[in-house]
Amino acid sequence: MIELHNLSKRYGPVEALGGLSLKVPQGCLFGLLGPNGAGKTTTLRILATLLAPDTGTVRVGGVDALAEPRAVRELLGYVAQEVAIDKILTGRELLQLQGDLYHMVSAERDRRIAELVGLLAMESWIDRRCGSYSGGMRRRLDLASGLLHRPALLVLDEPTVGLDIESRGAIWQVLRQLRDQGTTVLLSSHYLEEIDALADRLAIIEGGRVIAEGAPAELKAALGGDRVTLRVREFSDEQEALKLKALVQDCQGVRQVVVNRAQGFSLNFVVENEGVVEALRRQLAEAQWPVFALAQSRPSLDDVYLQATGRTLMDAELEVAGSRDPKAERKQAMR
Amino acid sequence: MTSAPSLLAPTPSPAAGRSALADLSQETLALTKRLFLQLARRPSTLVAGVLQPLIWLVLFGALFANAPAGMLPDGLSYGRFLGAGVIVFTAFSAALNAGLPLMFDREFGFLNRLLVAPLRSRFSIVLASVLYITSLSLLQSLAIMGTAALLGYGWPGGAGLLLVLVTLLLLVFAVTALSLGLAFALPGHIELIAVIFVANLPLLFASTALAPISFMPPWLGWLAALNPLTFAIEPIRAAYAGAFSLSDVVLVAPYGSLTASTCLLVLAVLALSLFLLIRPLLDRKLS
Numbered sequence: 001m002i003e004l005h006n007l008s009k010r011y012g013p014v015e016a017l018g019g020l021s022l023k024v025p026q027g028c029l030f031g032l033l034g035p036n037g038a039g040k041t042t043t044l045r046i047l048a049t050l051l052a053p054d055t056g057t058v059r060v061g062g063v064d065a066l067a068e069p070r071a072v073r074e075l076l077g078y079v080a081q082e083v084a085i086d087k088i089l090t091g092r093e094l095l096q097l098q099g100d101l102y103h104m105v106s107a108e109r110d111r112r113i114a115e116l117v118g119l120l121a122m123e124s125w126i127d128r129r130c131g132s133y134s135g136g137m138r139r140r141l142d143l144a145s146g147l148l149h150r151p152a153l154l155v156l157d158e159p160t161v162g163l164d165i166e167s168r169g170a171i172w173q174v175l176r177q178l179r180d181q182g183t184t185v186l187l188s189s190h191y192l193e194e195i196d197a198l199a200d201r202l203a204i205i206e207g208g209r210v211i212a213e214g215a216p217a218e219l220k221a222a223l224g225g226d227r228v229t230l231r232v233r234e235f236s237d238e239q240e241a242l243k244l245k246a247l248v249q250d251c252q253g254v255r256q257v258v259v260n261r262a263q264g265f266s267l268n269f270v271v272e273n274e275g276v277v278e279a280l281r282r283q284l285a286e287a288q289w290p291v292f293a294l295a296q297s298r299p300s301l302d303d304v305y306l307q308a309t310g311r312t313l314m315d316a317e318l319e320v321a322g323s324r325d326p327k328a329e330r331k332q333a334m335r
Numbered sequence: 336m337t338s339a340p341s342l343l344a345p346t347p348s349p350a351a352g353r354s355a356l357a358d359l360s361q362e363t364l365a366l367t368k369r370l371f372l373q374l375a376r377r378p379s380t381l382v383a384g385v386l387q388p389l390i391w392l393v394l395f396g397a398l399f400a401n402a403p404a405g406m407l408p409d410g411l412s413y414g415r416f417l418g419a420g421v422i423v424f425t426a427f428s429a430a431l432n433a434g435l436p437l438m439f440d441r442e443f444g445f446l447n448r449l450l451v452a453p454l455r456s457r458f459s460i461v462l463a464s465v466l467y468i469t470s471l472s473l474l475q476s477l478a479i480m481g482t483a484a485l486l487g488y489g490w491p492g493g494a495g496l497l498l499v500l501v502t503l504l505l506l507v508f509a510v511t512a513l514s515l516g517l518a519f520a521l522p523g524h525i526e527l528i529a530v531i532f533v534a535n536l537p538l539l540f541a542s543t544a545l546a547p548i549s550f551m552p553p554w555l556g557w558l559a560a561l562n563p564l565t566f567a568i569e570p571i572r573a574a575y576a577g578a579f580s581l582s583d584v585v586l587v588a589p590y591g592s593l594t595a596s597t598c599l600l601v602l603a604v605l606a607l608s609l610f611l612l613i614r615p616l617l618d619r620k621l622s
Contacts, residue, residue, distance in 0.1 A: 048451050073453035080451075084444035088373045100365030101452035103358045129376075145448075335441055335450075335519070335620045 001026040001153055001184040002047065007056035008208075009042055011332050016042040017053065017208040024186055024201075029179040031199030032188040033305070035316035039208040040188035041081060044157045045333075047186070048078040061152060074102070077146035081157040082333070087131030091122065091141045094130060095148060102149040109148075116144040120174070136167035143171060147178075154178060156187040160194060172198055192313055196301045204308050206316070212308040216301055223299040223307055225255070225270040228277060231293040232284075234264060241265040247287060251280050258306065262314040268306065271296070358455040366449075366463035370436060374471065380432070384475045388425040389482055392417065395545065396486070408547060409576065418488040419572035420544025423564055425479045426503045427538070429472030430510035431531050434518025437464055438527050441518070450621070457621040465511055472507050473500070488575075495574035498581075502574075502599060506567040509606035516613035519620045543568050543586070553589065560588035566602050570595040 002024035009017040017039045024030045032040045045051040046058060049069040058065040065072040086094060092113060099109035117126050120140045125133065133141065139159065146154055156175075160168040175185050175198060189195050195202050196216050204212040212219060232244060241259045244267060249257050253276035257269040271277055277296060284291055305313045374381060392414075399413035407416050437460070440446040449460060480499070484490040491499050514531075521527050539545070541555060542564035548556045559565050569585040573595055581596040 050447055050450060070453045073451060076451075078451045080444070080447065082444055084446075084448050086369065086373070086445060088376050089369065093369075093372065097365050097369055098448075098452070100361050101449065101454060103353060103361055103453075103455075333444060333447065335446055 001061055003059040005057045007053045009053050015208055020209055022203055022210055026184055027182055029185045029200045031195035031202040032205055033195045033202050034205035035190055035313060035320055037320045038205045040205055041157055044155055044188060047155055049073055075152050077151035077154045079142050079146040079156040079159055085130045085138060090129055091126040095145055098145045098148055112148060116147060120144050136163055153184045158188055192301045204305060206309050219304045220299040223303055225272055227297050227299055227303050228269055228271050229266055229295045231266040232289050233292050236265040238265055262312055355455050359459055362454050363459040363462050367466045370467040384429050385478045388421045388479050392421045414488050418483045419568050419575055422476050422479055422571060423567045424539050424544055426472045426476045426507050427510055427564060428535060429475050430468055430507040431514050433464055433468040433511040434514035434527055438518040438524045442523055461617060468511050469507050476503055491574040498574045499571050502567050502570050505602035505606055509609050512609035512613055516616055519616050538564055557589050563605055566598040570598045
């Protein structure tokens with residue numbers, strides 16, 4: 001359904017995409033996972049024909065999006081992250097406007113709006129002005145406007161950010177139904193559990209490139225081994241963590257030891273089997289290390305992320321948290 | 336949430352066989368309707384746009400009510416002289432705001448919502464703005480003309496009314512083009528409002544709206560004679576003065592005499608050149 005090849009895009013000195021390639025099969029619920037600033041929004045904006053890449057090709061449903069953007073716009077419903085809404089119009093008027101922009105016949109348009117109002121439970125407020133809507137209402141209205149013309153492909157940019165659990169669950173349910181009924185759905189998220197629960201396939205994006213791609217189960221299985229988190233104290237410091245790391249690294253059957261800053265300098269590593277943990281416990285006791293926590297689990301999507309990028313998603317988020325420039329980002333989105 | 340199974344299933348692109356013109360008019364009308372809905376629910380623009388010129392008309396008219404008779408050419412009273420200026424000022428101020436809704440749509444991202452849709456032509460966005468602001472400014476001008484008539488400043492009959500409307504239309508097109516261009520060229524609505532604010536009054540003063548050229552020092556006379564507002568004011572003033580012909584001289588400028596038809600031609604050329612001038616900008620911003 002979607003074929004992106006070698007996309008690159010710069011905003012002045014900032015490289016947003018550096019050779020991103022991605023294929024999304026038809027009928028798939030596909031997740032783009034990555035921290036803020038990884039290039040997810042830029043990718044989706046290019047798909048929605050709002051932005052032209054500096055280099056690369058974009059095909060949607062077999063159509064070259066750069067040569068025939070209008071054909072792609074008909075195929076695709078786009079739910080942007082920052083919901084731009086006309087506060088003075090009611091939700092229904094906004095949907096009617098949207099329907100007219102997609103050249104729907106007015107009887108069919110109004111019937112379709114009535115369907116979506118029912119589906120997304122918007123009856124009680126759809127005829128109120130948008131200015132009075134809560135975040136969850138806006139997001140549902142936006143989802144409805146993305147679905148209005150029955151697109152074969154629905155693209156959503158972080159559709160559940162800042163939503164309460166209930167609204168989030170409602171949106172998940174609709175996305176699953178869509179997929180079940182043949183719509184291709186592509187959504188971006190920086191919530192691991194969202195992608196894990198929802199996506200048939202996912203791509204991890206970092207620094208404007210795809211660094212891992214596959215089904216969640218497949219990616220986890222490929223890692224092999226069990227994940228272990230070791231904390232000698234509730235909060236260690238870096239020095240202590242490094243000393244501990246040296247000891248753990250020497251244990252047989254232990255690999256990929258990483259110091260996890262976001263978790264009070266705990267150690268994350270992979271063990272080949274159950275016996276390794278027992279052996280490690282004995283060694284720690286011999287060396288007179290205290291043990292605050294020693295937890296073992298099957299690989300999670302977080303581990304997939306850690307393995308692919310060398311840091312946890314949380315760390316990546318923290319790293320960019322201070323360096324974002326909302327003003328510059330708004331300017332990028334402005335025509 | 337409940338759902339019937341068929342609600343979400345994708346269907347092939349609808350309305351495939353429709354003509355481009357039908358699509359174009361559907362999207363343009365929908366966009367225009369939105370602007371009018373905004374106006375109907377937030378009528379302060381409409382009210383202020385009529386109120387301000389009305390205050391001009393009443394206060395300025397009163398200010399010079401006792402000016403010596405015969406001071407103005409053709410023995411006009413000041414109120415009658417001022418009428419044409421205020422009508423043009425009304426249309427001009429309204430059209431100068433043409434770019435504001437578009438600027439807000441740019442800033443708040445609503446424009447992106449429009450651009451994701453498969454519009455037949457993205458000029459329907461511009462066209463909707465032109466339709467909206469043209470009707471709005473003509474409406475406001477007519478309101479002022481009606482009030483002026485009630486105040487005893489006269490009413491252009493028949494052909495005169497047609498001349499007034501054509502003149503206003505040409506001026507509104509020119510100013511709308513300028514404002515739409517600014518809406519894409521400037522970084523935000525603060526800048527746009529600043530430009531509108533700065534441009535508005537000086538252009539009024541440096542025209543023949545409030546006083547004839549013969550009252551002005553030469554440098555201001557030159558400015559007024561080059562000011563597009565003057566080219567709109569003088570034919571309208573002639574239309575208000577009674578029987579007229581398009582070939583009548585309506586303005587004696589420092590560089591020569593201008594007939595009503597010359598004024599209209601200048602306005603038409605100005606409007607056309609401004610639209611041609613902003614076209615590359617619109618092409619780039621809407622591509």
